[in-house]
Amino acid sequence: MTADQPRDTTASRATDRPGDRSPFALGLLLRQAHWRAATVMTEALRPLGIELRHFAVLIVLVDRGPTVQRDLAAATGSDKAGIMRVVDDLERMGLAVRNTVPGDRRVRAVQITPKGVELFDAAHVAAQPLAERLVAELAPGEPEQLMDLLTRFAYPGR
Known part of the structure; x- marks a missing residue:
């Protein structure tokens, strides 16, 4: 593009407004939907004394059974230090325990x-x-249609 050529202003620009048709619109909309849902679910968990990050680990443990911390981190999108803090919290609250894994004393299953x-x-x-x-x-x-669409979007090919 040269200085004497006008810049193309017909491209859709990303906004955070309903009806945005930019290439970023889906991501922005999903972010807003996540924020809204997370806020509501945080409200449900607060009286129980846990946060969403704790509940995310409990979901994995209920689904998979005892799980090594490395796999918990991957399943919840956490890092090693973050998952250790969450598991520490869960242990302190009596909601989870760490056990040694047979054959590897260094690895703990939660x-x-x-x-x-x-x-x-x-x-x-x-x-x-x-x-x-x-x-x-x-x-x-x-609501059922939304769940179906989001499930297919989040887990393509399943």
């Missing part, structure tokens, strides 16, 4: 405790009315 399972179940009960509030503006059948 396991949810019965108290952790109770809290996990209580979180679902607490979150239900808030989750319903999240999708209250959608028409009948749209």
Whole structure:
């Protein structure tokens, strides 16, 4: 582009407004949706004394059973130091324990405790009315459609 040629201003520019058609629109919209959902779910977890980062680890432990910290970090999008802090918190609260892995004394597998399972179940009960509030503006059948679309988007080919 030379100095005497006008810059092409017809390209769509990214905004954070509904209706944005820029190439960044989907990511911006997903970020806003995540922020809204995370805020609501944080509200559900607060009375239980845990944060979303704790609950994310409990989800993995309920789904997979005892899991080494390295795999917990990968599954939750955390780093090594971050996952250690979360597991430390969960242990302190009595929601999870670390156990040695047979054959490798250096590796620890994290396991949810019965108290952790109770809290996990209580979180679902607490979150239900808030989750319903999240999708209250959608028409009948749209919450299920949204879940289907997001699932296919997040897990392509499954």
